[in-house]
Amino acid sequence: MYRASDERDNADWLAQLEVAADRLDLGTAARSRARDVFLSTVPEEERSKQTKLAASIYVGALVAGDGTSQQAVADAVGVSRLSVQKHWKEQLEATGLEAPDW
Template structure:
């Protein structure tokens, strides 16, 4: 879980999350899940936040059933597909969610 101050401290990143979610045309539930995952797993280092944001969007969409490809999420955020691929499962588990069993 995250603190209210985490939202304030990461307001710029949350705005970027919304811009990327708009590009992906994500539904409200997927956006909300992505936001929660991001705030629950946000790293201290600024250089890691963009990758965390992308993986959070992927996880949020996946959990909400509003799935998008790793490539489309990576393109919307401006990171590599490999970054999303390498981080989404860790974020899913860190947020207390179970990875899909496909």
């Protein structure tokens, strides 16, 4: 879990999450889950945060059933699809969730 100070310290990133979620037309459940995943797994290194943000949005959409593709999320955040692909499962598992069984 995360601390309240994590929200304050990452306010700019959370604002970017909302912008990307608007671009993707994500619902409230997906946004909330993405926010929780990001804040629970936020990296120390500033350069890693954009990739983690994208993966968090993908996880949030996936868990909420908002069928958003990795490519759409990558485009909305400004990272490569490969970045989302490489990081979403580790973030899902780090927050105690399980990957879907396709």
